Amino acid sequence: MEKRRVVITGLGAVTPMGNDTKSLWKNVVAGKSGIDFVTKVDKDEFPTKIAAEVKDFDPTHYMEKKDARKMDPFTQYAVASSKMAVEDAKLTIDDSNAHRVGVWIGSGIGGMSTWEDQHEKYLNKGARRVSPFFVPMMIPDMAAGQVSIQLGAKGINSCTVTACASGANSIGDAFKSVQRGDVDYIIAGGTEAPISNMSFAGFSSAKALSTAEDPQKASRPFDKERDGFVMGEGAGILVLETLETALERGAHIYGEIVGYGATGDAYHITAPAEHGEGAARAMQHALDDAGINPNEIDYINAHGTSTALNDKYETEAIKTVLGDHAQNVSISSTKSMMGHLLGAAGGVEAIISVKSIEDGIIPPTINYENPDPDCDLDYVPNEARKQDVNVVVSNSFGFGGHNVALVFKKYE
Template identity: 70%
Template sequence: MEKRRVVVTGLGAVTPVGNDADTSWKNILAGLSGIEKVTRVNADEYPAKVAGELKDFNIEGFIDKKDARKMDRFTQYAVAASMMAVKDAELKITDENAPRVGVWIGSGIGGMETFEQQHETFLKRGYRRVSPFFVPMLIPDMATGQVSIMLGARGFNSCTVTACATGTNSIGDAFKVIQRGDADVMVTGGAEAPITKMSFAGFCANTALSTNHDPKSASRPFDKNRDGFVMGEGAGIIVLEELDHAIERGAKIYAEIVGYGATGDAYHITAPAPEGEGGARAMKMALDDAGLSPEDIGYINAHGTSTEYNDKFETMAIKNVFGEHAYRLAVSSTKSMTGHLLGAAGGIEAIFTVMALKEGILPPTINLETPDPECDLDYVPNEARKSDIQAAISNSLGFGGHNATIALKKYEA
């Protein structure tokens, strides 16, 4: 059976660098960091002091206060980004097409804030005072559930939980749903609201977070002096659509998604496999699925977390897959500006990759000041760069050994 072509027709985001996709992209190109001193937790109680928090986000600009109170913050982010993406796509969901419009949005840890708040209530006041909405607010699939309800999308409906690979796995799996004919449209990506007492404590305890107190330099992927990632929050959602369906309704087309790879390390619960072996297989799988050669790729939006092993092993994986071409293509980590949005990272980074293809501009890796001999590729240091790339990939690598890569290219009729 011939594979159906799938294109990107809508973008929506709430990120530490902007409360919509357009603002986020413009600030990324300008090299503006959204990382500041953390406010959602008491910085004095933790060795990590900074985070990528949303600024002036108001869910009541999208839904009423009564509905918002029944949602954890991560679901609110997903709803807002999804509504923006569908509006950007100029997609009208009706009783007629609703069964062919699906939703696939993932979250790495779901409603952690709700869990913490309700647990405190339980300890102080007993089970009778726990909210009846506790479980529906907590579970990670509720972003997908609430978005489908708000949009009236009654098609394929699912949720991925693969730690930091979640957003990219969600988009890749949604792509496959359309490609095989089970839907015509999928609203997909990731959402996360992880800046809470316990999750911040957990990542501090396993020494994953940067203890650099300077917000503007704490996230420094591929730099020799990197010392951990910076936690971020938000959501990145895209609208994927079968090509003929998009053309028939006159939709604008940002780019085409052409390949997906997903692998497991089977190695360690938090550390990547040596030399990024699993990530390399995911990249190769995505290229093979897309029918692209390594030389076709002009840009990689790297996972690039600013941790010692990720950046080194991801660099090794790129070299293993791309050979000498690894030194000719461009690689950058937008986490240098947004921080690491965990399950939402792949969602916003897919948007940045799509825009790099559409506009022919590569986002930079900021704070790249001291070269690391083991990270010796072209990381687009500190300033955006014009480049008429034809194809790109975006990587996401998660705890548990999850690796995901999507391949995109400029749309050609």
């Protein structure tokens, strides 16, 4: 069976760097940081005092107030971003095509704040005071479900839950769904709203979060002084469709998605496999799927979490797959600016990857000040770089040993 070409025609985002793709991209290119002292939990209760929070988001700009009340913030972010992406794609969903429009949106955790609020009600006021909307507000697949309802998309409706790889896995799975002909259009990406007491407590106990005192300097991927990731929130959504439908509609084509690789480490529940073995296989699978030679890669949007093992082993994985070309490829971690959006990271970073192709600009890794001998590649330090970008690999890895690589290419 001939594989159909799949292109990106719509982008939508809610992030700590801005609540639309234009603001997100402008601030990323400028190297601005969206990280500050946390406000959604009492910072004095935790060793970590900082987070990358979504700011000034009003869900009623995108949905009825009565609907918003029945959604956890992670679902609100997804609905808003999806509506932006569909509008950007100028895609009309009606009876003529609804059954050919799918939704595939991942979330690593789901409705954490809903869970906490309702658990507190249960403890203080009893079982009868728990909301009847508790379960449908909390479960991770409800972002995809609500997007489908809000937009009338009746094709495949799914949610991939693979921790911090959820958004990238969902885009990859959605890509394959269009490529093999299950649907013609699909709304895909990731969403997360994890900034809650339990999340902060859990990640703090695992010693995964940065305890730096200066929010602007806390996330420092590949830097020798990195001490953990900064928790973020938001959503990143893309509209994928067949090249044929995009041309028929006269749609703007941001780029083409051409490769998807996914592997498991079979190693440890939180630590990456030694030497980035699983990550390297995911990258290689994605390149093989795309029919791309390693020396054709211009830019790698790294997972780059600002943790000791991830940054070291991701660097090793890149060297394994790219060989000598690893010394020439531009690499950056946009988590240096917006923190780690967990299950939403892959969605937002896919948008950044596509924009880097369209505009010929590679975003920087900010806070790169102290070179680490274990991380000795070109991480585009501190300032964006103008460069012709034809092929981008975007990496995402997650607890449980999930590894994902996506390959985006300039449309020709």
